[in-house]
């Protein structure tokens with residue numbers, strides 16, 4: 455029976471998408487039931503690769519009529535299990551063929567893109583024209599798409615000065631679960647040409663853009679996004695600062711971040727983490743416990759240099775010193791290629807989340823106690839502790855345990871679960887949620903908040919077809 459429905463569905467979708475963009479091959483379905491996390495998903499029945507917003511609208515109308523669950527996906531680089539279907543027989547919409555730059559507007563300094571474009575492609579295309587993005591993508595930006603990041607609240611490159619992916623959006627084009635197409639921000643006017651009107655996010659009515667940002671694909675499918683752009687900087691400065699005391703380093707980090715001095719500030723939070731990414735520093739400098747690396751981008755060299763000196767002044771006040779620029783340079787210039795090498799340590803059991811900068815020392819202390827309890831090192835598991843400055847003044851903490859010995863998976867699993875409890879208890883909040891964080895978030899959520907979210911979901915998607923069961927919706 456399922457097979458018959460599938461055949462019918464497949465030929466209906468192929469009629470406008472082309473048969474090469476519709477697949478029910480078993481190996482394709484299996485691969486789409488997974489993402490880059492350790493979680494497993496349910497098997498979809500069909501995968502499609504549309505090229506236009508109208509295609510997606512048509513697909514959603516068909517899915518609504520036939521009551522088929524739909525899961526939108528981008529690069530499937532989620533490491534939180536947000537991409538994988540939670541129910542059987544879903545129709546998966548892969549948006550990675552939607553990669554066009556729709557408009558580069560040098561007047562209002564925005565770029566409007568189809569949301570299937572990857573961050574790395576967009577960055578390179580913009581650089582050729584003399585522009586950069588504010589937020590430049592998660593560190594998985596070789597595969598991660600703009601649409602995936604805006605759906606999953608990504609944080610990453612350029613976040614210290616510009617905030618996360620969602621902070622850099624002016625407006626969206628979204629296909630609603632019933633197939634209707636809407637535009638948000640100053641694009642609400644009912645006239646053509648559409649893109650020219652897209653210069654402000656907050657105007658006239660409520661901010662409907664925010665309704666869809668971070669929805670993990672549950673309220674609508676983002677088909678286009680307008681993002682802020684800036685001129686490519688003429689002055690860049692790098693600096694690595696070493697500390698023998700994490701408390702003091704955290705104070706310097708806070709002062710640099712709260713004064714908005716740098717494009718990116720990133721900390722390696724213990725000796726183990728330094729050994730993974732900048733080991734030579736530890737043989738050169740004694741008592742090096744953590745490193746704060748900063749990258750400054752400015753309109754000219756002189757301003758960048760002055761800001762660098764100012765950062766150094768702050769660092770000295772807290773007992774740190776300048777140790778070079780290897781880490782900051784490697785971090786910035788390798789960008790999306792930097793962290794991939796860490797897969798050599800084993801599969802990632804990550805716990806990325808956001809928190810106040812001041813809570814880093816207690817988190818690191820508790821993690822070290824946990825590592826001791828589970829004898830992580832002795833059992834062959836490595837880890838990294840890193841923290842990135844975000845937005846106005848908080849941090850994205852990244853403690854990842856690497857699965858060195860696959861036979862001891864149960865042990866890592868226990869430590870990983872306990873670590874997430876600790877992180878939530880110590881003031882942490884997840885950004886991309888997925889299966890990784892949902893149980894921890896839903897256990898603690900205010901009933902009125904989740905109640906409203908459920909009402910909104912019901913209003914937009916009464917048959918609960920779009921990515922069902924995410925956030926238990």
Ligand SMILES: Cc1cc2nc3c(=O)[nH]c(=O)nc-3n(C[C@H](O)[C@H](O)[C@H](O)COP(=O)(O)OP(=O)(O)OC[C@H]3O[C@@H](n4cnc5c(N)ncnc54)[C@H](O)[C@@H]3O)c2cc1C
Pocket residue numbers: 489490525526527528529530531532533536537549569591592593594595597598599600601602603604605606607608609610611670671672674675676677793794886921
């Ligand atoms: C090596 C590596 C490093 C990483 N580093 C970071 C990092 O620094 N910061 C970070 O935040 N993440 C990081 N990630 C995770 C991942 O790269 C990001 O979350 C990325 O934004 C996901 O984009 P994607 O296109 O792969 O989305 P997917 O994984 O395909 O989807 C993510 C979520 O968005 C939904 N979705 C996707 N596209 C749409 C759309 N157009 N409309 C509506 N819903 C949609 C999906 O249903 C899913 O819920 C990393 C991953 C890897 C493998």
